[in-house]
Structure formats: structure tokens, C-alpha cells
Amino acid sequence: MRTLPAAVVVLLALSNAVELFGAESGGECEKKIPIDSRPHSVSIVEFGAVGDGKTLNTLAFQNAIFYLKSFADKGGAQLYVPQGRWLTGSFNLTSHLTLFLEKGAVIIASQDPSDWDIVDPLPSYGRGVDVPGKRYRSLINGYMLHDVVITGDNGTVDGQGSAWWDLYASGSLNYSRPHLVEFISCNYTVVSNITFLNSPSYSIHPVYSSNVLVRNLSIYAPPESRYTVGIVPDSSDAVCIEDCSIGVGFDAISLKSGWDEYGISYGRSTTNVHVRRVGLQATFGSCLAFGSEMSGGISDVLVEHVHISDSNKGLDFRTARGRGGYITEITASDIHMENVNTAFSATGQCDTHPDDKYDPDALPSVSSITLRNITGTNISFAGNLTGISGAPFTGICLSDISLSIASKYSNSSTFWVCSYVSGISESVFPEPCPELESGLNSYASSTSCFSHRSSTTQPVDDT
Numbered sequence: 514m515r516t517l518p519a520a521v522v523v524l525l526a527l528s529n530a531v532e533l534f535g536a537e538s539g540g541e542c543e544k545k546i547p548i549d550s551r552p553h554s555v556s557i558v559e560f561g562a563v564g565d566g567k568t569l570n571t572l573a574f575q576n577a578i579f580y581l582k583s584f585a586d587k588g589g590a591q592l593y594v595p596q597g598r599w600l601t602g603s604f605n606l607t608s609h610l611t612l613f614l615e616k617g618a619v620i621i622a623s624q625d626p627s628d629w630d631i632v633d634p635l636p637s638y639g640r641g642v643d644v645p646g647k648r649y650r651s652l653i654n655g656y657m658l659h660d661v662v663i664t665g666d667n668g669t670v671d672g673q674g675s676a677w678w679d680l681y682a683s684g685s686l687n688y689s690r691p692h693l694v695e696f697i698s699c700n701y702t703v704v705s706n707i708t709f710l711n712s713p714s715y716s717i718h719p720v721y722s723s724n725v726l727v728r729n730l731s732i733y734a735p736p737e738s739r740y741t742v743g744i745v746p747d748s749s750d751a752v753c754i755e756d757c758s759i760g761v762g763f764d765a766i767s768l769k770s771g772w773d774e775y776g777i778s779y780g781r782s783t784t785n786v787h788v789r790r791v792g793l794q795a796t797f798g799s800c801l802a803f804g805s806e807m808s809g810g811i812s813d814v815l816v817e818h819v820h821i822s823d824s825n826k827g828l829d830f831r832t833a834r835g836r837g838g839y840i841t842e843i844t845a846s847d848i849h850m851e852n853v854n855t856a857f858s859a860t861g862q863c864d865t866h867p868d869d870k871y872d873p874d875a876l877p878s879v880s881s882i883t884l885r886n887i888t889g890t891n892i893s894f895a896g897n898l899t900g901i902s903g904a905p906f907t908g909i910c911l912s913d914i915s916l917s918i919a920s921k922y923s924n925s926s927t928f929w930v931c932s933y934v935s936g937i938s939e940s941v942f943p944e945p946c947p948e949l950e951s952g953l954n955s956y957a958s959s960t961s962c963f964s965h966r967s968s969t970t971q972p973v974d975d976t
């Protein structure tokens with residue numbers, strides 16, 4: 514091995530220091546993922562694609578990507594999609610590629626299941642999430658790629674999900690539904706400046722990936738699309754989600770890391786995630802959900818400057834016996850909510866399991882969750898925090914929270930429901946349950962409260 518000159522060693526040490534400082538003050542979004550312009554560009558039209566909304570263009574996309582593979586070592590290339598309606602089945606991307614959707618360009622997903630390959634389930638799930646067994650490959654896929662960008666001048670990807678929502682609702686899916694974009698084991702991926710509509714299931718699904726940037730997206734699926742989810746960082750690290758507007762049927766942003774024994778044995782966490790400046794709406798689910806599939810662990814998540822509206826739940830921490838794993842070192846601050854049923858939820862009762870082989874003694878750990886500077890109007894219930902007997906949720910720290918409860922519910926004496934949780938609260942209205950005792954005590958001075966990532970020590974359990 515070549516020895517590094519001393520000056521380089523000093524520079525490396527400095528850049529590590531800067532990176533650490535950056536992470537503490539601002540999180541992953543402060544790191545800049547370099548976005549290079551590509552020296553080569555081809556249009557999908559050159560591969561015979563027809564933008565009439567009727568012609569199936571799957572082969573044109575596959576052939577274009579195959580051709581662009583040869584540019585990987587020549588600075589990469591751009592695949593340009595001009596104005597038009599481009600119907601297609603699923604296709605793969607390649608490394609050092611930019612997929613660019615021009616203004617007025619709409620990639621439309623075929624509604625015919627036979628245009629979608631069937632693939633094995635993810636190893637950390639052991640089966641499809643909708644139905645046991647295999648799943649459909651996503652519309653746009655990356656597998657073991659490096660440096661991929663999906664962007665445009667407000668072009669659109671329309672999943673035409675209604676056919677899939679109906680199959681799901683009527684219980685007639687043969688395989689689990691596809692997503693719009695899935696990156697598996699990729700490094701340096703960017704999705705920005707475009708609109709995603711009507712996903713069959715998730716819109717953006719990075720799994721086993723590192724260095725994921727999701728910026729300036731609009732993601733929309735109508736309320737009746739009950740189990741549609743916006744962005745799902747899954748067993749992935751170094752993820753930034755910023756400046757996005759998301760409105761879906763189920764969860765807007767959902768952090769996951771595998772399901773029960775499959776997630777435990779795969780053992781890859783979701784960590785170092787930063788979400789900021791996003792507007793979220795989740796009709797039947799939650800705006801920011803953690804789990805319930807969290808068996809590989811979820812840690813070091815910073816959420817800030819969020820606007821939440823017209824949703825079932827605001828922030829939601831979900832797990833169950835059998836999951837194992839952990840949710841820890843989560844900070845969410847500077848959030849406004851309006852027209853939300855339950856502002857804060859934490860539950861250890863998400864008892865759906867991939868099969869009956871899970872270990873009921875695999876208890877999850879939920880700890881060190883700080884929620885700060887949050888306001889709400891027209892909220893029905895402030896919080897339902899229900900941990901697990903034998904595995905209580907600890908270090909739940911609430912401060913500077915003010916929720917105005919909808920008049921219909923404001924005579925209720927149970928704004929908060931708590932069991933098997935502990936933590937502290939400061940300046941929280943309405944007054945929280947006694948489990949989150951107020952005021953400064955030895956607990957409050959514990960470094961795990963009201964600070965982000967300052968300590969890895971677990972809070973002292975005061976029960």
C-alpha cells in the first residue's frame with residue numbers, strides 16, 4: 514500500500530472533522546452529492562419510442578439503456594425523454610446515467626401485469642409485503658449501480674395505479690405490487706425536479722443503498738389509493754429528502770429496515786437520514802412513519818421544517834413483538850400540523866408478521882426520541898403512546914409543543930394515552946400523561962434528551 518503524504522493525512526482528518534460538524538449541525542442534506550452533467554445525450558426517440566400514450570415503449574427504454582452502458586467509462590450519458598406520453602413496462606437503469614424528463618414528458622406505466630417481470634422478494638422481508646411470495650419488478654429499477662440521476666424540468670412519471678389498487682382491495686393480487694422507482698444496493702442516487710403520480714404502491718424505494726438524495730419532488734396519489742406510500746428509505750444510509758411535497762393514501766415518508774426474522778438476519782439498518790422542508794399529507798396513514806418493518810434498526814434521523822396537513826397521523830413510531838431491531842436517536846423539530854386526527858403515535862402492536870416463523874421473544878427497542886417545537890391546529894388527539902409490556906419505549910422527550918384540539922374533542926380528558934412508555938416533557942400543551950413527567954429531573958439532564966446524536970448512552974430507565 515502506498516503511504517499518504519503527511520499533508521493529505523491532515524486534510525483527510527480535517528474533512529472528517531468538517532463532515533462530523535456538518536452532521537451535527539445540519540445532517541445529511543448539508544453534504545453535497547456531486548451532480549455531474551453528462552457529456553453525451555441521446556433521446557428515447559432515437560430508439561423508436563412513440564409518445565402517443567398507446568405504443569408500448571418498454572423495448573425502446575431497455576435498448577437505450579443497453580446502448581448507454583458503453584458510456585459509463587466515458588463520463589456517463591443522459592437519456593432524454595421529450596414532451597409526449599411514453600407508455601412503458603418496467604426497465605432497468607445503468608451506472609453514470611441521467612434520465613431526464615422534459616417539461617410535458619410523461620412516462621406512463623402499463624396497467625397490464627404481463628408487462629411487469631416477477632422477481633424474488635427482498636431478502637430482508639422474506640416475502641412480498643402485500644401477499645406472500647414473489648413481487649412485481651418496479652417500473653424504473655437500479656441494481657448495484659453507482660451515480661444515477663432521475664431528474665427533469667418538471668416531467669412526470671404516472672404509475673396509473675388504479676388497476677393495482679383495485680386488485681389489492683379485492684384481494685386478487687397474485688404478487689405484491691410494483692413501485693415506481695426502486696434502487697437496490699446502489700450508491701449515489703439522485704431523484705429530483707419531477708412529479709410522481711399514482712404509484713401502484715411506493716413512489717421511491719431505496720433499499721440497501723447509500724448516499725441517496727431526493728430533492729424537489731411532487732408526489733401524489735389520491736386518498737382512495739389506500740396503501741400508497743411516497744418515499745421509503747429502507748435499510749439505507751446517508752439519505753437526504755428535502756423540498757418535497759407529498760400527498761398519498763397511506764404514509765407520506767416511511768422509514769423501514771426489514772421484517773421480523775428476515776430483517777433481523779439481513780441486519781442492515783436505516784441510518785443517517787435527514788428530512789427537511791417538506792409538505793406532507795397522508796389520508797389514512799401517517800405523514801412520517803418509522804416501521805413497522807424496522808427489524809434491521811432505524812437510527813440517527815433528523816427531521817425539521819415540516820408542514821403536515823389533513824392526515825390521519827402526524828409522527829408515528831410502529832413496531833411489534835417479533836420485530837427485534839431498534840428505533841433510536843430520532844429528532845423531529847420545527848413542525849406545524851393542521852387537521853390531523855392523532856398528532857403523535859407510538860405503538861408496539863403492529864402484529865402483522867411475514868409468516869409464523871417469527872420469534873415472539875425478539876423484542877424491539879424504542880428509545881431516545883426527541884420531539885421539539887411543534888404546533889398544531891384542529892388536532893383530534895394529541896398522542897397515543899403505547900409500548901410493549903417487557904419492552905417499554907424509553908427516553909421519549911417532548912418540548913415546546915402546543916396543539917389546539919378540535920372543539921369536538923376538547924372536552925375529552927384523554928388528550929394523551931400512554932402505557933409502557935417513559936420520558937420527560939417541558940412546555941407541552943395539552944398537558945401530557947404522567948409517564949412523560951414534566952420538569953427537570955436527573956432524567957432531563959441525561960444527554961439523551963433534547964440533543965441530537967450527542968451521546969450513544971441509553972437513557973436511565975426510571976421505572
Ligand SMILES: *[C@@H]1O[C@H](CO)[C@@H](O)[C@H](O)[C@H]1NC(C)=O
Pocket residue numbers: 575604605656
Ligand atoms: C434488470 O435487472 C435485473 C437485475 O436486477 C436483471 O435480472 C434483469 O434481467 C434486467 N432486465 C433487463 C431487461 O435488462
Ligand SMILES: *[C@@H]1O[C@H](CO)[C@@H](O)[C@H](O)[C@H]1NC(C)=O
Pocket residue numbers: 665666667668706707708729756
Ligand atoms: C424544482 O423543480 C422545478 C421543476 O420541476 C423547477 O422549475 C424548480 O426550479 C425547482 N426548484 C428548485 C429549488 O430546485
Ligand SMILES: *[C@@H]1O[C@H](CO)[C@@H](O)[C@H](O)[C@H]1NC(C)=O
Pocket residue numbers: 667669708731
Ligand atoms: C409540475 O407539474 C405538475 C403536474 O404536471 C404541476 O401540478 C405543477 O404545478 C408543476 N410545477 C411546476 C413548478 O411547473
Ligand SMILES: *[C@@H]1O[C@H](CO)[C@@H](O)[C@H](O)[C@H]1NC(C)=O
Pocket residue numbers: 626680685686687
Ligand atoms: C392471477 O392468477 C390467476 C390464475 O393463474 C389468473 O387467472 C389471473 O388473471 C391472475 N391475475 C393477475 C392480475 O395477473
Ligand SMILES: *[C@@H]1O[C@H](CO)[C@@H](O)[C@H](O)[C@H]1NC(C)=O
Pocket residue numbers: 700701723
Ligand atoms: C459509495 O461510494 C463511496 C465513494 O466512492 C465509497 O467510499 C463507499 O464505500 C461506497 N459505498 C458503498 C456501500 O458501496
Ligand SMILES: *[C@@H]1O[C@H](CO)[C@@H](O)[C@H](O)[C@H]1NC(C)=O
Pocket residue numbers: 548662664703705706728729
Ligand atoms: C433542479 O432544478 C434546479 C432549478 O432549475 C437546478 O438548479 C438543479 O440543478 C436541477 N437538478 C437537480 C439534479 O437538482
Ligand SMILES: *[C@@H]1O[C@H](CO)[C@@H](O)[C@H](O)[C@H]1NC(C)=O
Pocket residue numbers: 818846847848849886887888
Ligand atoms: C419553530 O418552528 C417553526 C416552524 O414550524 C419555525 O418557524 C420557528 O423558527 C421555530 N422556532 C424555534 C425557536 O426554533
Ligand SMILES: *[C@@H]1O[C@H](CO)[C@@H](O)[C@H](O)[C@H]1NC(C)=O
Pocket residue numbers: 823824851852853854891893919
Ligand atoms: C379538522 O380536521 C378534520 C380532520 O381531522 C377535518 O375533517 C375537518 O374538516 C377540519 N376542520 C376544519 C375547520 O378545518
Ligand SMILES: *[C@@H]1O[C@H](CO)[C@@H](O)[C@H](O)[C@H]1NC(C)=O
Pocket residue numbers: 859860861862897898899930
Ligand atoms: C392507542 O393505541 C393502542 C395500540 O396501538 C390501541 O390499542 C388503542 O386502542 C389506542 N387508544 C386510543 C384511545 O386510540
Ligand SMILES: *[C@@H]1O[C@H](CO)[C@@H](O)[C@H](O)[C@H]1NC(C)=O
Pocket residue numbers: 920921922924
Ligand atoms: C364542552 O363543554 C362546554 C362547557 O363545559 C359545553 O358548553 C359544550 O357543549 C361541550 N361540548 C361538547 C362537544 O360536549
